[in-house]
Amino acid sequence: MAPAACAHRLIFRRMIFGNNEVRRSLSFRKVRQVYQTLLGRDTVQPPYHHICQAGDPVLRACASPVDPEITTEKVFQKLLDHMKAVMRHYNAVGLAAPQVGVSLQIFMAELTEKQLKYYDSDTIRVREMKPFPLQVFINPTLKVRDYSVLKFPEGCESIRGFDAEVSRSRAVTVSGLDANGKPVTWEAVGWAARIAQHEMDHLRGALYVEKMDPSTFTCTAWQKINENHGRMELRYYNRKV
Numbered sequence: 001m002a003p004a005a006c007a008h009r010l011i012f013r014r015m016i017f018g019n020n021e022v023r024r025s026l027s028f029r030k031v032r033q034v035y036q037t038l039l040g041r042d043t044v045q046p047p048y049h050h051i052c053q054a055g056d057p058v059l060r061a062c063a064s065p066v067d068p069e070i071t072t073e074k075v076f077q078k079l080l081d082h083m084k085a086v087m088r089h090y091n092a093v094g095l096a097a098p099q100v101g102v103s104l105q106i107f108m109a110e111l112t113e114k115q116l117k118y119y120d121s122d123t124i125r126v127r128e129m130k131p132f133p134l135q136v137f138i139n140p141t142l143k144v145r146d147y148s149v150l151k152f153p154e155g156c157e158s159i160r161g162f163d164a165e166v167s168r169s170r171a172v173t174v175s176g177l178d179a180n181g182k183p184v185t186w187e188a189v190g191w192a193a194r195i196a197q198h199e200m201d202h203l204r205g206a207l208y209v210e211k212m213d214p215s216t217f218t219c220t221a222w223q224k225i226n227e228n229h230g231r232m233e234l235r236y237y238n239r240k241v
């Protein structure tokens with residue numbers, strides 16, 4: 001082996017193992033990360049496989065409109081597929097592009113029968129929760145159709161582990177372009193309207209904490225934390241991602 005190759009191998013080993021030469025375990029993820037670094041490619045680039053958390057400037061920026069011309073391009077369709085995969089992986093009912101680090105005016109929403117099984121029948125009735133298929137909006141605008149205000153607990157994957165009661169209008173109309181760049185309108189009522197308003201807020205850099213009743217802000221695991229003597233972890237990723 002040539003000396004230059006030996007030096008390169010040594011640097012590579014140090015990048016992986018640090019100064020602890022006796023460490024034997026080596027994850028595939030770490031090897032890939034080091035190779036990407038050597039090749040000048042940073043693997044941690046948007047769109048992320050994880051969901052950005054409050055404090056990340058991308059969640060406070062006003063998202064840019066999408067040029068309708070690019071909606072049919074492969075790279076844009078890939079972004080939509082990626083967002084859909086992340087939303088479903090986190091079992092979320094809505095996701096806005098800034099939440100995966102992309103400051104564009106795109107959001108999607110979906111409420112499945114399976115997700116409704118987390119709620120009892122009274123909650124489903126009072127909150128007007130009805131399943132609806134995947135909705136994708138590019139450059140959306142929102143109009144309130146029913147100004148009656150409903151106040152219910154609401155969470156956000158970007159404020160993981162917490163929820164709070166938020167007042168939202170009962171019915172709204174969302175208009176924009178669909179996944180194929182065609183004009184689309186959605187009449188959303190009850191829980192669907194809440195999701196739409198929540199996701200629209202993301203596109204203008206707002207989070208539900210600005211609209212919540214602060215006295216209802218809750219750590220969703222507070223009881224389990226007591227039961228487990230505080231031995232709880234909050235993950236910001238799912239293992240399969």
Ligand SMILES: [Zn+2]
Nearest residue numbers: 155156157158
């Ligand atoms: Zn959110």
